[in-house]
Amino acid sequence: MTTEGPARGGLEFTPRPGAAPFLRQVAAQASMEARLMLRNGEQLLLAVVIPVIVLVGCVLGAHRVGIDFRNPAVDVFTPGVLALAVMSTAFTSLAIMTGFERRYGVLKRLGSSPLPRSGLLAGKVVALLAIETLQVLVISLVAFGLGWDPAPEPLGAVLAIVLGTAAFASLGLFVAGVLRAEATLAAANLVYLLLMAGGAVVLPARAYGAFGDVVRWLPSGALGDAMRDALIDGRTTLLDLAVLLGWAVVGTVLTARTFTWE
């Protein structure tokens, strides 16, 4: 039954099954997801362009209207814009991407490959962290250009980014798991806009007056305030980090209970 010759082109199908080492699978998955996210125009807009516009707009705008903070405007807004960037990637981009992966059968297809579910999740996390690193780099460069002079507490900032990523990513997966792809797209963008405007990400929670006591318990407010504390005052605020951890636990439980792969 075997036809030898040029038609076969040297292909041998003799079985030699086996899964690639776990870390190599995770690396492949992470690089694939990161590339796809960066290739997508809307995602790139969300990841880099909007945060940079917000940063430049707020800094210039603060000069014009003469809002007076204790610190220079760029020092106040940059940590918040970094928080916004984390939120856009870990929540909105991840939810949209995962929603369409379910819709197009990508998760189902990968479900029959040697990549275990833990590997898929790890790949997503690594991709998120890689994109966030890129975002932090770009936004920091722009901020330095605007005269940013941080007093950083690196551990506090890194912890805030990691816990914020965990909180938003678990909530994003929850949304992607329960809604259809189009509804996920709409909901993830809407939540992003609402939190950007009223979630104490870019502006400190205390700028919202009495409402600030509510929004500081949102993941957006906790992440924004944790970043500001770490980069303006050089402090690590355990309460904000605990709030983020709490949201990560809630999101993970919700996702684990509801997520379906198809």
Next chain:
Amino acid sequence: MRYGDKVAVDELSLTVERDTITAVLGPNGAGKTTTLETCEGYRKPQRGTVRVLGLDPVRDRADLLPRIGVMLQGGGAWSGVRAMEMLRHVAKLHAHPLDVDLLAERLGLGDCGRTPYRRLSGGQQQRLGLAMAVVGRPEIVFVDEPTAGMDPQARRTTWELLKELRGDGVTVVLTTHYMDEAERLADRIHIIDHGRLVASGTPLELTRGGTTATIRLVVTRPFPPGSPDSLRVALGAGTEVTQLDERSLLVTGPADASTLARVSRWCEENDVLPESLTLGQRNLEDVFLKLTGRELAP
């Protein structure tokens, strides 16, 4: 297997031998995909046992997955991913993948390697799906409707590839609702309908049907009512008459000249004008019709 109240697959018992091509044949909605997905571990049967390579597809999923290749009926790739990028990605998840360039060339995907998935034609998507199923050098490949929507050239390429897989020691399990596909490719065919196995055998066993032959009678105008019964009476014992549609009948009976003569005489007596009278071996389509009472083609 049930979905809600609907029983999709019931009391289906079949075995697949190694190094063969096995076709699961049936009309749309017969339970073919459910059967396959149960073998692939996507669905857990409510009752019964499934073993693939001796493993339980749900419990031993992690051990089984590297050893099987799966081609889904559609989708399975990001809409923005390039064809070769997707194939390379799946290859990287395996320890000893095939050479992706050779494989793509073999399946005629060489020209569309940089094309995003959403812009591939249906046939190209199918071939990419097949490439993803075999790239990890599996022991078994499960392919669901592999040639649906393919042009004749691509169908032949796919058939050749499936035969080469078998030649190299890969077991192929495919579902199809194409008779010719099952007849040409498969070593063994399982016909299922309404989630139940209605017949199993080699193509020859299924079509041979002993010493009987078939006569397919097509007439110019619709048959008068009661025709099948009156023809059966005219032909006597040992024959069966099945109405295929309003202008064609299938006679199954002894393969001799007198049967043919009686059919002609019956036509004359009943004032029907034959358009064609074909004497031949049963084909799978006839087998299927006889077993299930309905046509296979969707």
